[in-house]
Amino acid sequence: MPFISNTDEQREQMLKEIGVQNFEDLLRGIPKDLFIKENLNLSEPMSEMEIAKHITKLSEKNVNTNQFVSFLGAGIYDHFVPAAVNYIIGRPEFYSAYTPYQAEVSQGTLQFIYEFQTMLCELTGMDVANASMYDGATASAEAILLAIRHTHGKKILISSLIHPSYKEVIKTYISPLDIEIVYIPQKDGRTDIQELENQMDGSVSAVLIQTPNFLGCIEDMKSIDSIVHSNKRALFITAVDPISLALFSAPSEYNADIVIGEGQVLGNMQNFGGPLFGFFATKKNLIRKMPGRIVGATHDKEGQKGYVLTLQVREQHIRRDKATSNICTNESLCALAATVYIALMGKKGLYEVARQSTIKAHYLFEKICEIDGFSPANSSPFFKEFAVKTEEKPKNIIEEMKKKGFFAGVDLTPFGYKNQMLIAVTEKRTKAEMDEFVNVLNN
Amino acid sequence: MEPKTIFEKSVKGRIGYSLPECEIDKNLEDFFPTEILRKVKPNLPEVSELDAMRHYIEISAKNHFIEKGFYPLGSCTMKYNPKINDIVNTLLGLTNLHPYQPEDTIQGALQIMYELQNDLSEISGMAEVSLQPVAGAHSEFAGANIIYNYHKNKGNQKTKIIMPDSAHGTNPATSALHGYEVVEIKSNEQGKVDIDALKQVIAKDIAGFMLTNPNTLGVFETEVKEIAEIIHSVDGLMYMDGANLNAMLGYIRPGDIGVDIVHFNLHKTFSTPHGGGGPGGGGIGVIKKLVRFLPFPIIKKENDKYYFDYNIKNSIGKVHSFYGNFLVMVRAYIYLKMLGEKGLQRVAENAIINTNYLMKKLENYFPVPYQKDVMHEFVASGEKFKKYDVKTLDIAKRLLDYGFHAPTIYFPLIVHEALMIEPTETESKETLDSFIEAMIKISEEAESNPEKLKNAPENTPVGRLDETAAIKNLDVKFSFDDEITETANKR
Numbered sequence: 001m002p003f004i005s006n007t008d009e010q011r012e013q014m015l016k017e018i019g020v021q022n023f024e025d026l027l028r029g030i031p032k033d034l035f036i037k038e039n040l041n042l043s044e045p046m047s048e049m050e051i052a053k054h055i056t057k058l059s060e061k062n063v064n065t066n067q068f069v070s071f072l073g074a075g076i077y078d079h080f081v082p083a084a085v086n087y088i089i090g091r092p093e094f095y096s097a098y099t100p101y102q103a104e105v106s107q108g109t110l111q112f113i114y115e116f117q118t119m120l121c122e123l124t125g126m127d128v129a130n131a132s133m134y135d136g137a138t139a140s141a142e143a144i145l146l147a148i149r150h151t152h153g154k155k156i157l158i159s160s161l162i163h164p165s166y167k168e169v170i171k172t173y174i175s176p177l178d179i180e181i182v183y184i185p186q187k188d189g190r191t192d193i194q195e196l197e198n199q200m201d202g203s204v205s206a207v208l209i210q211t212p213n214f215l216g217c218i219e220d221m222k223s224i225d226s227i228v229h230s231n232k233r234a235l236f237i238t239a240v241d242p243i244s245l246a247l248f249s250a251p252s253e254y255n256a257d258i259v260i261g262e263g264q265v266l267g268n269m270q271n272f273g274g275p276l277f278g279f280f281a282t283k284k285n286l287i288r289k290m291p292g293r294i295v296g297a298t299h300d301k302e303g304q305k306g307y308v309l310t311l312q313v314r315e316q317h318i319r320r321d322k323a324t325s326n327i328c329t330n331e332s333l334c335a336l337a338a339t340v341y342i343a344l345m346g347k348k349g350l351y352e353v354a355r356q357s358t359i360k361a362h363y364l365f366e367k368i369c370e371i372d373g374f375s376p377a378n379s380s381p382f383f384k385e386f387a388v389k390t391e392e393k394p395k396n397i398i399e400e401m402k403k404k405g406f407f408a409g410v411d412l413t414p415f416g417y418k419n420q421m422l423i424a425v426t427e428k429r430t431k432a433e434m435d436e437f438v439n440v441l442n443n
Numbered sequence: 444m445e446p447k448t449i450f451e452k453s454v455k456g457r458i459g460y461s462l463p464e465c466e467i468d469k470n471l472e473d474f475f476p477t478e479i480l481r482k483v484k485p486n487l488p489e490v491s492e493l494d495a496m497r498h499y500i501e502i503s504a505k506n507h508f509i510e511k512g513f514y515p516l517g518s519c520t521m522k523y524n525p526k527i528n529d530i531v532n533t534l535l536g537l538t539n540l541h542p543y544q545p546e547d548t549i550q551g552a553l554q555i556m557y558e559l560q561n562d563l564s565e566i567s568g569m570a571e572v573s574l575q576p577v578a579g580a581h582s583e584f585a586g587a588n589i590i591y592n593y594h595k596n597k598g599n600q601k602t603k604i605i606m607p608d609s610a611h612g613t614n615p616a617t618s619a620l621h622g623y624e625v626v627e628i629k630s631n632e633q634g635k636v637d638i639d640a641l642k643q644v645i646a647k648d649i650a651g652f653m654l655t656n657p658n659t660l661g662v663f664e665t666e667v668k669e670i671a672e673i674i675h676s677v678d679g680l681m682y683m684d685g686a687n688l689n690a691m692l693g694y695i696r697p698g699d700i701g702v703d704i705v706h707f708n709l710h711k712t713f714s715t716p717h718g719g720g721g722p723g724g725g726g727i728g729v730i731k732k733l734v735r736f737l738p739f740p741i742i743k744k745e746n747d748k749y750y751f752d753y754n755i756k757n758s759i760g761k762v763h764s765f766y767g768n769f770l771v772m773v774r775a776y777i778y779l780k781m782l783g784e785k786g787l788q789r790v791a792e793n794a795i796i797n798t799n800y801l802m803k804k805l806e807n808y809f810p811v812p813y814q815k816d817v818m819h820e821f822v823a824s825g826e827k828f829k830k831y832d833v834k835t836l837d838i839a840k841r842l843l844d845y846g847f848h849a850p851t852i853y854f855p856l857i858v859h860e861a862l863m864i865e866p867t868e869t870e871s872k873e874t875l876d877s878f879i880e881a882m883i884k885i886s887e888e889a890e891s892n893p894e895k896l897k898n899a900p901e902n903t904p905v906g907r908l909d910e911t912a913a914i915k916n917l918d919v920k921f922s923f924d925d926e927i928t929e930t931a932n933k934r
Contacts, residue, residue, distance in 0.1 A: 045783030271769055317613075326613050330720055
């Protein structure tokens with residue numbers, strides 16, 4: 001039997017030492033009627049060779065983004081991942097360790113989390129970051145829950161331009177609570193600031209804005225800040241693309257209270273949408289209300305530096321029904337990928353990734369808008385992703401382009417933007433690929 | 444030597460990446476007003492690829508991990524993760540898929556998910572499974588949300604959830620997120636749910652019961668059907684925390700014993716590695732009447748085509764951005780396909796035998812208060828060593844010196860100075876014997892040389908760390924000195 005070390009002989013020997021005749025004796029306290037009566041309907045076991053062949057075949061039934069030229073984005077992006085990232089996360093020292101409960105034999109995990117927290121604080125300008133959440137959507141929901149706990153306001157204002165999945169997950173997470181969600185409509189690809197101002201009142205506990213937003217546009221965060229913080233109670237939550245932070249204002253520059261987002265872009269593959277990881281960073285005053293694990297530096301008796309899980313009294317295993325969240329397992333290994341990625345790309349590289357993505361996206365935007373039947377969906381500044389209006393149904397365009405070897409983009413029609421397409425460009429796309437794409441679109 | 448962070452290894456101007464030149468001759472200023480561009484540049488490391496590799500390999504060597512040694516962390520099911528599972532990392536048709544690709548370009552991925560949904564339904568005896576939750580607690584959230592919506596949908600007035608005092612911390616935390624008051628009932632002298640105590644609290648306002656089975660003492664709840672009947676009598680729902688499913692595989696199915704909702708921990712039971720704290724893999728199975736509440740989408744098949752079904756009548760909505768932790772699902776799928784029914788049974792058998800063997804060999808040194816119907820883990824007590832001023836924490840730290848990871852300690856709360864030990868099925872008798880030997884030695888040391896334990900560990904990369912100081916002088920990120928910051932800002 002695979003993956004079991006003991007031989008039948010050893011089993012017998014152990015049963016004898018336990019003091020029973022056979023295995024069934026160990027179960028004799030369990031009523032007979034609880035046991036399965038018929039055989040399970042599972043397929044015959046495969047050998048390693050057979051399953052390797054089978055899974056490879058199944059993977060080949062998919063078309064991957066290396067086979068096609070991909071302009072898919074909408075939350076998950078095809079950025080370049082250096083080989084060294086996957087090398088490190090493939091080390092069993094990291095991937096087959098458990099949560100670092102015994103600090104003295106988990107310094108590798110604890111130290112990288114401390115470095116990860118530092119990197120996220122540097123990018124966002126916040127004072128503290130946790131060790132990761134499940135994904136951007138659940139991080140946004142946890143941020144809303146924190147704000148509700150902190151301010152006790154009964155209303156939250158959410159830009160209608162945050163990622164649709166974030167909206168869905170927030171809705172699920174706050175469904176048991178008596179909280180009203182107001183979606184602030186958009187105006188020309190950005191949150192309508194006048195509408196936001198109209199909705200601000202004393203009952204608002206949080207305002208959630210994403211920048212770049214779902215349509216790729218950069219929000220006017222300075223103006224939004226002055227509206228949100230004219231209200232003494234409300235917390236300003238911003239969802240960001242961490243790569244964009246190499247170029248654009250740090251959330252601390254527009255006084256965000258909580259910064260969350262999807263971290264996949266930092267050294268993680270697209271993974272068909274999972275595993276991903278969410279990040280969660282706040283100002284100092286909210287640290288004791290944060291969800292998730294936090295690593296802190298300390299020392300041993302000899303004064304040697306080391307790292308431990310800290311402020312655990314916030315967490316479910318200590319505080320139970322009074323915990324700040326129910327989260328236990330997070331996405332640690334994905335956060336490690338991000339840590340190694342940021343270390344490798346560093347100050348210059350991350351900036352270069354953001355710069356190239358931006359320049360290439362703008363190049364493609366201009367080229368596409370020159371084609372008959374395509375026009376800009378809005379006139380707001382954007383980062384690496386943009387929406388275009390199409391005369392033909394996006395669904396048909398995507399289908400046609402697929403036949404030519406392109407993933408043309410995401411059809412925005414099901415998300416409420418009729419006859420619009422969302423097109424993302426990362427540093428991986430070449431000028432030749434984009435020219436060919438435009439060429440084929442044109443025909 | 445003081446361990447350095449990656450930031451302290453940074454050298455101005457050094458790079459660790461290689462990107463092609465941008466072929467388009469444009470500047471950012473061509474597109475944006477300068478006021479939205481970042482003013483203070485982030486302090487990020489400047490290291491070479493070799494610097495980074497040395498650094499992360501150096502710190503990785505300070506970890507304990509399953510290939511290095513025994514990891515008897517109770518409730519965590521730290522079994523060996525077969526290396527064939529990692530084939531997923533090498534297949535671009537799995538890692539390089541975008542969640543919004545057209546359905547006809549992801550048929551292989553959907554087939555894997557579809558078959559895994561079905562296999563998990565079969566193993567658990569449930570009508571349908573959603574793979575969207577990505578962790579145990581995340582699955583609990585989805586499950587509790589189904590309980591909440593079930594009652595809301597029926598117009599039931601429910602305010603409370605019952606659970607035993609041995610429940611995982613995530614159970615009360617999840618219930619609280621749904622506004623439920625937690626009713627904790629005491630375990631009986633066998634460590635099981637006390638049926639009489641349950642009967643006393645059962646009332647119309649009970650939304651459900653969260654049961655872990657086998658429970659956190661490793662003890663099988665033999666009266667699970669009676670519990671379910673009592674809960675069902677007030678239209679409550681039975682939730683089973685599946686953290687300990689390993690003990691039941693191929694022998695008992697939650698769906699056959701009165702459970703309405705069960706969750707899976709793919710990273711425990713189904714051999715996907717835990718990644719130092721994640722990614723895990725969750726999933727929930729439900730009985731027929733609850734299928735309409737599952738998170739959307741689930742995978743369906745029609746005319747040999749697999750597709751996302753978003754049309755779930757009373758769905759609780761989404762709990763994750765996309766479809767869950769796909770790569771973790773593929774690992775679990777590989778494991779299941781290799782084991783089949785017989786293999787699953789062997790898992791449960793060997794987990795139970797290993798546990799009972801360890802318990803038998805250790806009970807004279809570390810008393811085990813609850814022994815009847817112990818399955819895949821047991822909980823010993825270190826209380827008798829208190830007379831030597833030795834705590835369970837000291838025993839745990841001393842185990843690290845012997846090259847073992849410590850068991851889960853101080854949980855469940857109902858055993859004083861608890862040591863929760865779960866060997867899993869993959870460990871050999873020789874490993875168990877060497878662990879037994881170390882534990883016996885430690886019990887002798889506790890008596891003869893308690894200082895040894897109180898000063899432990901001594902053979903680890905760092906000595907016992909001061910957690911109180913960590914809270915008192917909070918240091919949760921590296922402090923760059925002013926000079927570094929200023930130089931960075933000038934860039």
